[in-house]
Amino acid sequence: MFRVHLIIVSDTCSKDPSKDRVIPAVSEIINLRSDEYVLKGTSIIPDEKTFIQSEISSVARDSKIDLIITSGGTGFGVRDVTPEAVAPLLDRQAPGLVQMMIQESLKITPMAALSRPVAGVMGKCIVITLPGSPKGACENLTSIFPILSHALSLACGSSATPHGVSQKLQNVNSSHDVGHHKHNHPHNGACEHSHKGPKFYNRSNDLSRPVTERARQSPYPMISVDEALDVINATVPTPRVEERNIDQTLIGYVIAENIYSTVNVPGYRASIVDGYAVGNYSFPNTYDVSDISHANSLASSTRLESNTIVRVTTGAPVPNGTFAVIPVESTYVESSRVDSNGKEEEARVFIDVDEIVKEGDNIREPGSDVEINDLILSEGTEITAVGGEIGLLSSVGLRTVNVYRKPIIGIMSTGDEVVDPSSCSSLIGGQVWDSNRPSLITACKGNNFEVVDLGIVEDVANRLESSIRQAYSKRGVDIIITTGGVSMGELDLLKPTIERALNGIIHFGRVAMKPGKPTTFGSFGNKLIFGLPGNPASALVTFHLFVLPCLRLWSGRSKNRYKLPTVKVKLGEAFYLDPRPEYQRAKILQNDDGCLIAYSTGRQRSSRVGSMYTANGLLCLPSSTNQSSPILPEGNVIEAIMIGPL
Ligand SMILES: Nc1nc2c(c(=O)[nH]1)N[C@H]1C(S)=C(S)[C@@H](COP(=O)(O)OP(=O)(O)OC[C@H]3O[C@@H](n4cnc5c(N)ncnc54)[C@H](O)[C@@H]3O)O[C@H]1N2
Numbered sequence: 001m002f003r004v005h006l007i008i009v010s011d012t013c014s015k016d017p018s019k020d021r022v023i024p025a026v027s028e029i030i031n032l033r034s035d036e037y038v039l040k041g042t043s044i045i046p047d048e049k050t051f052i053q054s055e056i057s058s059v060a061r062d063s064k065i066d067l068i069i070t071s072g073g074t075g076f077g078v079r080d081v082t083p084e085a086v087a088p089l090l091d092r093q094a095p096g097l098v099q100m101m102i103q104e105s106l107k108i109t110p111m112a113a114l115s116r117p118v119a120g121v122m123g124k125c126i127v128i129t130l131p132g133s134p135k136g137a138c139e140n141l142t143s144i145f146p147i148l149s150h151a152l153s154l155a156c157g158s159s160a161t162p163h164g165v166s167q168k169l170q171n172v173n174s175s176h177d178v179g180h181h182k183h184n185h186p187h188n189g190a191c192e193h194s195h196k197g198p199k200f201y202n203r204s205n206d207l208s209r210p211v212t213e214r215a216r217q218s219p220y221p222m223i224s225v226d227e228a229l230d231v232i233n234a235t236v237p238t239p240r241v242e243e244r245n246i247d248q249t250l251i252g253y254v255i256a257e258n259i260y261s262t263v264n265v266p267g268y269r270a271s272i273v274d275g276y277a278v279g280n281y282s283f284p285n286t287y288d289v290s291d292i293s294h295a296n297s298l299a300s301s302t303r304l305e306s307n308t309i310v311r312v313t314t315g316a317p318v319p320n321g322t323f324a325v326i327p328v329e330s331t332y333v334e335s336s337r338v339d340s341n342g343k344e345e346e347a348r349v350f351i352d353v354d355e356i357v358k359e360g361d362n363i364r365e366p367g368s369d370v371e372i373n374d375l376i377l378s379e380g381t382e383i384t385a386v387g388g389e390i391g392l393l394s395s396v397g398l399r400t401v402n403v404y405r406k407p408i409i410g411i412m413s414t415g416d417e418v419v420d421p422s423s424c425s426s427l428i429g430g431q432v433w434d435s436n437r438p439s440l441i442t443a444c445k446g447n448n449f450e451v452v453d454l455g456i457v458e459d460v461a462n463r464l465e466s467s468i469r470q471a472y473s474k475r476g477v478d479i480i481i482t483t484g485g486v487s488m489g490e491l492d493l494l495k496p497t498i499e500r501a502l503n504g505i506i507h508f509g510r511v512a513m514k515p516g517k518p519t520t521f522g523s524f525g526n527k528l529i530f531g532l533p534g535n536p537a538s539a540l541v542t543f544h545l546f547v548l549p550c551l552r553l554w555s556g557r558s559k560n561r562y563k564l565p566t567v568k569v570k571l572g573e574a575f576y577l578d579p580r581p582e583y584q585r586a587k588i589l590q591n592d593d594g595c596l597i598a599y600s601t602g603r604q605r606s607s608r609v610g611s612m613y614t615a616n617g618l619l620c621l622p623s624s625t626n627q628s629s630p631i632l633p634e635g636n637v638i639e640a641i642m643i644g645p646l
Pocket residue numbers: 413414415417418432433434435436437483484485486487488489492515516517518532533534535536538606607
């Protein structure tokens with residue numbers, strides 16, 4: 001539960017509190033969200049910088065408040081000093097929150113442009129400044145509710161989970177610490193402030209300390225797969241828009257604008273069949289063939305002379321005055337002639353039709369496929385390899401289109417034991433061939449993403465740090481996917497490197513799933529990082545479960561279309577359940593009745609990348625906890641995530 005304190009900044013109300021109308025209004029909208037927020041206290045103070053600063057400081061110090069809201073003093077009046085009082089107190093500004101508030105208010109009134117809110121993080125609290133009018137205060141606050149709880153959970157240092165929601169986590173957590181930093185764990189490195197850069201709350205091991213002092217329990221709360229996806233969803237930056245050529249390189253991009261046609265398709269009355277353009281004549285009957293119109297005809301359409309017909313090909317413009325087109329199959333040549341080029345041509349043709357010919361039969365009217373000003377593709381449309389979107393865009397003569405930019409992915413294997421076959425011909429000791437980098441590069445490219453190969457990085461802290469830095473700064477990477485080094489070993493360096501050396505945020509560091517438990521997700525402002533487990537099957541499963549949805553979201557797919565599709569499948573064999581929810585690699589086939597049926601790919605150990613070989617789905621097996629039997633029998637129907645084609 002997030003604890004809120006509301007401070008009314010108003011000379012008038014501080015003299016006569018009965019004049020205040022903001023406290024009841026804001027209380028009401030907070031009470032509507034009583035599952036997440038509780039209003040712990042209110043105060044009313046005059047528009048004085050020192051009063052504002054001391055009130056905020058004392059609230060933050062004394063009452064374990066998560067969110068301090070001020071109302072009033074954000075305008076252009078000479079006594080309006082709230083922003084000037086609050087800004088110096090903030091450790092980190094949150095211009096995004098300010099922008100959200102102003103943006104929403106501007107939709108309601110242009111007066112919003114005269115509000116000067118500030119927002120940011122102070123210690124473990126978030127402070128926001130609302131306008132003094134009850135209506136404005138409520139509108140501003142409402143506008144940021146969609147992301148406020150996530151912002152609070154990050155600010156209070158509990159990663160993805162707020163104080164209250166951490167109760168939710170406790171359900172899936174093992175016995176150790178959740179959400180909050182525990183001050184009674186002197187050796188686990190949790191709760192320390194970083195001494196450089198902003199005040200993030202590091203929880204990973206301090207690598208300068210001896211191995212005897214490292215944490216013996218993971219300090220990261222174990223969150224569920226759905227919670228992890230929610231955190232990713234809330235963290236992915238808004239994609240940028242760029243203009244790109246319309247061609248096959250557009251596959252996988254998402255259209256960033258509504259696209260309207262500037263032309264009619266067809267642009268002229270066109271024949272749908274190879275045949276004869278006829279007037280409103282009587283049939284069956286014989287007519288003179290007066291002209292020919294081909295589909296590539298450059299000539300503007302001629303007029304149909306009375307009682308004559310014109311031979312037309314499919315797609316050709318029909319002459320003005322055409323009533324309908326009769327297919328060639330319903331006609332006979334009655335007589336021929338030799339034309340000016342010496343070629344034998346039709347002179348008279350018998351139209352052998354008994355049934356009524358209707359006006360417009362076999363004619364496409366101008367704009368009947370696409371009409372000028374038609375919305376042809378709406379924002380959010382994905383360009384697929386089916387070809388339909390590219391075809392439609394090309395059919396209206398467009399050359400370029402605005403799309404959401406796709407993130408550029410850097411892929412790095414970590415580990416002293418990991419060897420690239422191009423640099424070595426045989427293995428010694430505990431060495432292993434690098435399989436994660438090739439498999440992940442393949443999976444990224446196969447999903448139409450651009451990849452930078454960041455090679456193999458040894459388990460040396462400053463090497464890992466500098467490789468990550470360089471990938472973002474010199475190699476233009478937006479998101480790094482590493483494998484290895486995220487679990488409990490003394491050479492598992494990724495988490496401390498993100499948090500301590502690079503001052504990044506780890507949004508989650510453990511997920512209740514098999515395989516993939518130590519999956520780690522972090523960010524450095526607008527740059528993201530996934531630390532996938534080193535075990536090769538774990539790396540590929542978590543790639544499909546978390547990284548791919550993240551990449552799809554960052555490429556502009558909507559919040560309800562970024563996850564991989566799921567299907568219901570019938571189990572072709574019995575499956576043993578694990579205490580962790582398991583993502584079994586499976587081969588999903590369509591049987592003779594069209595039903596989907598799933599078989600395991602065999603031994604599921606997370607080191608065995610062969611468990612991903614032939615897999616096109618991940619079976620979502622529930623945890624064995626709370627099940628009547630640890631076996632899910634053949635024939636049961638469960639959900640599967642499709643990771644490849646049927
Ligand atoms: N005490 C605990 N130990 C482990 C836990 C735990 O909770 N407590 N979790 C286990 C789980 S689950 C997994 S998954 C692994 C994750 O390990 P790391 O991500 O730290 O990876 P490494 O230790 O670096 O390597 C694990 C394994 O994978 C091989 N590997 C690494 N990179 C590659 C590569 N590029 N290609 C092929 N194989 C690779 C590596 O040689 C190791 O065999 O931790 C468990 N331990």
